[in-house]
Amino acid sequence: MVSSTGRPWQSGGILSVTRAAIRAVTALCWLGVLAALCALPVVYFDRSWLQRSADIASPAGTPAPLFLYFSLGLAAIVALLVISLVFLRHLDRFVRAVQGGHPFAHGHALRLRRMAWLMLAMESLSILIGLYASWMGPGFAWMEVGGGLSITGMIAVLMLFVMARVFAAGSAMREDLDGVV
């Protein structure tokens, strides 16, 4: 058995910096959710801004249901932020475990696999939001919060799936090592 204190993976400021960054991004995500929830009633009562920014061709004679379109876009953004919050919670727990000296603890492989699926959902949703925003017109460029299709994001998804496999092997080895005297 190996003592779990003072190992190189626990030391260094990188883990502390990561945790601080996670907290900052989490706060930003909550702020985004709050802003989206506040925007809904504001735009509902004053739709002049919507009329000015929208560039949607409506069928002759009928006005486009702009508020519905706006709400759908906003709901997608809130969904993206909520998924990001779940992802960040997983990441924070993972980093905390590594800091605590348990990088190959049981369950980390499953956590990484979940993170990979969450990131895939974030990437897909971000692409959809990007397409939706360009359909809504240039006045809705602010909607592209995720930045649309991202190669780095896709690579991150693949990396997370691979890392999940690596950590599954790592925790099996850890279990074996725990029985060595």
Add this chain to the structure above:
Amino acid sequence: MAIVITLDRMLLKRGMTLSELALRIDITLANLSILKTGKARAIRFSTLDAICRELQCQPADLLGYDPTGPEAPPAE
């Protein structure tokens, strides 16, 4: 596992306690207890060497094989 640990027998022969041996070979009592109760999955040569040195015995005095014992789990 079909491998039987006979450390307790050797300790009795030498009149030494488990804690005393743990102290002498610089290994935690918990780990040595795992070994004594047969719950260990493997033993390092360095640990075996230290135990044999302190108890003045051969590895065979500490380990035995019982073919009627349960099978070990397959190695990964």
